[in-house]
Amino acid sequence: MRRLLCWLVAAILILQCAAVAARPYSLDDLLRHEDTGRMLVDPGGRWLLFEKYESHLAMQRQDRLSLGQILRARPYIVDLHGRGPARPLLDDDQPGTILLGFSPSGKRIAVARLQGGAFRFGIMLLASGAVQWWPYAPVHDGFHPVHSWLTDDRLLILSQRDDRPAAQFALDWPPERPMRERWDRTAAGALAVSISGSGRYLRDDGRSQQQLLMVDAVTGAAQALATGPFAQMQPSPDGKYVALLKADRARQPSADQMVREDDSFHSRHLLLLDVASGAQWEPCSDCSLPGDPRWSDDGAHIGFVADRNGRRETVMANMARHVVMSAGPVRSASLDGCRLSPHQDVPVAARASVTPTDENISFSVPMACTRPPAMPGTIWGAVSWHVGTGGVIVERPTGGVIRVPWQRPEAIVSVQSSDIGKGGAVALRISAASGRSALFLADQGKPRFLMAFNSFMRDVEPAIMRPLVHPSADGSPVTSWLVLPPGAKGAKGLPMVVIPYPGQIYSDVAPADQQVGRERFYTNAQLLAASGFAVLLPSIPMPPVLPDTGFDFSAALAPAIEAAIATGSCDPARLALWGHSYGAYGVAMAAVQSRRFRAVVASAGIYDLAATAGTFGRAMRLSPEEGLNVAASYAWAENGQGRMGVAPWKAPGRYIANSPIYQADRVNVPMLIIGADRDFSPVEQGEQLFSALFRQGKDAQLITYWGEGHVIGSPANLRDFYARVIGFLADNLAVKARAVPVVAAAAPAIPASSARQ
Numbered sequence: 001m002r003r004l005l006c007w008l009v010a011a012i013l014i015l016q017c018a019a020v021a022a023r024p025y026s027l028d029d030l031l032r033h034e035d036t037g038r039m040l041v042d043p044g045g046r047w048l049l050f051e052k053y054e055s056h057l058a059m060q061r062q063d064r065l066s067l068g069q070i071l072r073a074r075p076y077i078v079d080l081h082g083r084g085p086a087r088p089l090l091d092d093d094q095p096g097t098i099l100l101g102f103s104p105s106g107k108r109i110a111v112a113r114l115q116g117g118a119f120r121f122g123i124m125l126l127a128s129g130a131v132q133w134w135p136y137a138p139v140h141d142g143f144h145p146v147h148s149w150l151t152d153d154r155l156l157i158l159s160q161r162d163d164r165p166a167a168q169f170a171l172d173w174p175p176e177r178p179m180r181e182r183w184d185r186t187a188a189g190a191l192a193v194s195i196s197g198s199g200r201y202l203r204d205d206g207r208s209q210q211q212l213l214m215v216d217a218v219t220g221a222a223q224a225l226a227t228g229p230f231a232q233m234q235p236s237p238d239g240k241y242v243a244l245l246k247a248d249r250a251r252q253p254s255a256d257q258m259v260r261e262d263d264s265f266h267s268r269h270l271l272l273l274d275v276a277s278g279a280q281w282e283p284c285s286d287c288s289l290p291g292d293p294r295w296s297d298d299g300a301h302i303g304f305v306a307d308r309n310g311r312r313e314t315v316m317a318n319m320a321r322h323v324v325m326s327a328g329p330v331r332s333a334s335l336d337g338c339r340l341s342p343h344q345d346v347p348v349a350a351r352a353s354v355t356p357t358d359e360n361i362s363f364s365v366p367m368a369c370t371r372p373p374a375m376p377g378t379i380w381g382a383v384s385w386h387v388g389t390g391g392v393i394v395e396r397p398t399g400g401v402i403r404v405p406w407q408r409p410e411a412i413v414s415v416q417s418s419d420i421g422k423g424g425a426v427a428l429r430i431s432a433a434s435g436r437s438a439l440f441l442a443d444q445g446k447p448r449f450l451m452a453f454n455s456f457m458r459d460v461e462p463a464i465m466r467p468l469v470h471p472s473a474d475g476s477p478v479t480s481w482l483v484l485p486p487g488a489k490g491a492k493g494l495p496m497v498v499i500p501y502p503g504q505i506y507s508d509v510a511p512a513d514q515q516v517g518r519e520r521f522y523t524n525a526q527l528l529a530a531s532g533f534a535v536l537l538p539s540i541p542m543p544p545v546l547p548d549t550g551f552d553f554s555a556a557l558a559p560a561i562e563a564a565i566a567t568g569s570c571d572p573a574r575l576a577l578w579g580h581s582y583g584a585y586g587v588a589m590a591a592v593q594s595r596r597f598r599a600v601v602a603s604a605g606i607y608d609l610a611a612t613a614g615t616f617g618r619a620m621r622l623s624p625e626e627g628l629n630v631a632a633s634y635a636w637a638e639n640g641q642g643r644m645g646v647a648p649w650k651a652p653g654r655y656i657a658n659s660p661i662y663q664a665d666r667v668n669v670p671m672l673i674i675g676a677d678r679d680f681s682p683v684e685q686g687e688q689l690f691s692a693l694f695r696q697g698k699d700a701q702l703i704t705y706w707g708e709g710h711v712i713g714s715p716a717n718l719r720d721f722y723a724r725v726i727g728f729l730a731d732n733l734a735v736k737a738r739a740v741p742v743v744a745a746a747a748p749a750i751p752a753s754s755a756r757q
Contacts, residue, residue, distance in 0.1 A: 022461035024486050024530030025516045027722055029435065029460060031056050031715055033519050034453040036439060037073050038099050039427060041080075041420045042106025047126060048078040048420060048427075048441070049109065050086070052451065054095045056519075057715060060115065063678075065521070065713030069142065070114045073098045077126075078441065078450060080425070086439075086450045089124070090131060097122075100138075101145070103152045108217055110147050110155065112138050121147075121157055123217050134220045139210050139230065144292070148235035148242065150275065153217050156225075156242060158233045161209040178622050196624045204250030204266070212244060212273065226273055226280065229266070234292070236299035241319055243293050243302060244271040251288075258645070259635040270304060272319070283317035283324050284308070290342045296367040303365035305342045314340060316365040327365075338369035380429065385415040392430060394442075402442045404428060413515065434460045435516035457516065461486040463529035465510040470563035473556045478539035479506050480560040483514065483525040484569060485532055494534040495574035495733035496564060498597075499523045500557055500590075501583040503542040503641065511537060521711050521718060522580040522603060531726050532735060536564045540586075545645035550657035553586050554594035573598075574733045578725065580604055581681060581710065582641045588660035588689065591667050599732035601725055603674035604681050604710050607689045608662075610648040610655040613637045617680050664692035670699035672728045674721070676708035701728070 037051030075089040100110040138146040182192035247266035267288035287306035411433035435457040538560030576599040579587035584605025675686035690702035
C-alpha cells in the first residue's frame with residue numbers, strides 16, 4: 001500500500017502545474033516532443049510492453065525523418081502483477097527498437113532494431129531479459145505483420161534475402177553508397193548503367209528478393225520455405241498456412257484509361273503456403289490483388305478482391321480442397337459474410353489515392369472474418385470524460401467510471417483509452433492543452449501511473465484556435481480555423497498568414513495536427529502564432545477536374561480570408577501565404593492571380609504540372625529494376641491532386657493554364673521558395689520558378705536544404721528554415737516577429753523588400 005501511495009504521489013507531482021509564467025510554444029518543444037507507440041499485452045496477462053517515441057534529437061541520424069517511428073522507439077515493460085512504473089525493456093543507450101509480437105505463451109517477445117544501416121530481428125526471453133539478435137532483416141512497413149509464432153520456440157519471418165534495403169526504407173536511405181559505387185566504376189573504366197524499358201522492352205527482372213524463413217527461436221537456425229519478390233505475409237489464424245503477396249510481373253497502365261496514384265508497377269499475386277508440408281498454391285494465377293486478402297476465422301478459407309481480364313471481382317479459396325469460387329461486386333453493403341476492400345490495409349491518410357467510385361461498391365465473400373488483418377497493437381479510442389474533484393473522471397465503455405489523479409484544473413484536450421487485456425483493464429492517455437501527457441493503467445482498483453511525456457512543456461501557453469463558419473466560393477457552408485497568438489484573444493489588426501491546402505475541408509473540431517501536442521514540422525500554425533502572427537487555416541473545396549482556363553485559387557481563398565478579417569483580429573493590408581507541397585502549388589497560383597498578398601512562402605512545391613509527370617525520383621532512378629512507378633506520377637496530375645483529368649498531351653492548354661510557371665510574369669509579390677535535394681517533389685521545380693522570377697528581376701529567394709526530403713527535419717536545418725520563414729514574413733508584413741524565443745536562433749538578415757519600401 002505504501003508503494004502504491006508513493007507512485008500515485010509521484011504521478012500527481014509530475015502532472016502538477018507549478019505557478020510558473022506561461023511561455024509560447026517554441027521550435028525546441030517540437031524537436032523534443034515525446035509520444036507513445038505500439039502497446040502489447042502478453043497472452044498470459046503478466047506483461048505490458050509499449051514503445052516510447054523519444055525526442056527527435058535522440059535519433060541516430062537526423063536525415064531519416066520518415067523513419068522516426070523506428071529510430072525514436074524505445075520499448076518499456078510493465079509488470080501487471082506489480083505496482084511499479086514502466087522500465088526500459090533493453091539495456092541500451094539508443095532508441096531504434098520496435099516491438100513485433102509475443103510468442104504463444106508470452107515467454108518471448110520478437111523485436112526489430114534499426115542501427116546504422118542495418119535493420120535486424122531479435123528475440124528476448126522475458127524471464128531473464130536476455131536478447132539475441134539474428135542476421136535477418138524483416139520486411140517491415142508498419143502496417144502488416146512480418147513474423148508469425150508457430151510455437152514458443154519456432155516462428156516465421158519475412159526477411160530480405162540480400163543486402164539491399166527493403167522498399168519502405170529505400171526512399172529514405174542516403175544515396176551516397178550506390179551513387180559513389182557507380183561513379184567509381186565509371187572512373188575505373190568499368191560499366192555503370194541503368195536500363196528501363198517500355199512496351200516490348202519492358203523488364204521485370206533484377207528485383208530484390210525476400211525469403212519466408214522458419215527460425216528456431218533458441219539457436220537462430222533458419223530454413224527458407226519460399227523465396228521471391230514478396231511484398232507482405234499474412235499467416236492464417238490457426239497457423240497452418242501463410243499468404244504471401246508477390247509483386248512479380250511488370251505492367252504498364254492503359255493508354256486510354258486514367259491511372260491512379262496507387263496503381264503499382266508490378267501486379268500483386270497471391271501465393272499460399274502450407275507450413276507443415278511446404279506445398280505452394282496459387283488460387284488465381286491470372287489475378288492481380290489491388291487490396292489485401294482476409295482469412296476466415298478458422299483459417300479454412302481466404303478471400304480477396306481480384307482484377308482479372310479487365311474485371312474486378314471477389315474470390316474465395318478453400319484451403320483443404322483447393323476450390324476457388326468468384327463473384328462480382330455489389331452496389332450496397334452486405335451484412336453477411338466477410339467484407340473485403342480493394343485497398344491495402346493501411347490508413348486512408350497513408351494511401352496514395354482513393355477513387356470516389358471505389359467507395360460506392362462493396363465486396364464480400366461468405367465466410368466469417370472478425371480477426372483484424374493488420375499488425376497487433378494498440379487501438380486508441382476517445383472516451384467521455386470530465387474534470388471532477390481531485391482529478392479526471394473517465395467513463396468506462398463497459399460501464400462505471402475511473403478516477404485519475406490530476407491536480408489543478410489544467411486544460412485537458414483529450415482522453416483516450418485502449419483495452420489491454422482480461423478483467424476490464426485499460427490504458428489511459430490523458431493529454432493537456434500545453435502538450436504534455438501521461439499514461440495510466442486502470443483495472444478494477446485505483447489507476448496506476450506509468451509514464452509522463454513532455455513534462456518540459458508544462459508552462460506552454462498554446463495559441464487560441466477559433467472556428468469560422470462561412471460559405472465557400474461554391475456556396476457550400478464550411479468551417480475554417482483562425483489561430484491567434486497566445487494571450488491575444490482581444491487583439492486587433494494582427495498580420496495574418498494564410499496556410500491553404502486545396503481540397504482540405506476542416507470540421508468543427510480544431511485541427512489535431514496543428515495542436516502543440518503534435519509533431520508538425522512544416523507550416524506549423526502554433527509556431528507562427530507564437531511569433532506574433534494570426535494564422536488562417538482555410539477550408540477550400542475543389543472540383544474533381546480543374547477548368548481549361550485555370551482554377552481561381554485566389555477566389556477560393558477569399559471567403560475564409562473575409563471571414564477572418566470580419567473578426568477584427570486581422571489587418572487586411574498585411575496578408576501573406578505559406579503553402580507546403582500541394583499547398584505550395586496553391587499559393588504560387590494565388591500569387592499570379594491576386595495582388596492582395598504582401599509575401600508568399602512556397603516550400604516543397606510543384607509549379608509545372610506537365611513537367612513533373614513522369615519524373616523518376618532519386619530511388620527509382622538508382623534502382624529502376626525495383627519498379628518504375630511512372631503511373632503514380634502521371635496519376636498525381638491526372639487523377640490526384642493535380643486534377644487535370646487526362647494526360648498532358650490530351651489537354652496541354654489545361655496544364656499550362658493551371659501551372660504557375662507559365663504565368664510567372666504576373667507575380668508581383670516577394671516569394672520565398674524552399675526545396676530539398678532528396679525531396680520526391682523535384683527540387684528542380686523550385687529552381688525553375690525562382691529562375692523565372694530572377695529572369696524578370698522580381699523579388700525572390702531560393703533556399704535549398706541538403707540531405708533533406710519532403711519535410712525538413714534535421715535540427716539545424718529546421719531552425720534555419722523557420723528563422724528564414726518568420727524573418728521573411730516579418731520583413732514583408734512590417735512587424736517585429738518574436739523569432740528568437742520561438743526558433744532559438746536569430747533570423748538571417750534579409751534585404752528590405754520592394755513591397756515594404
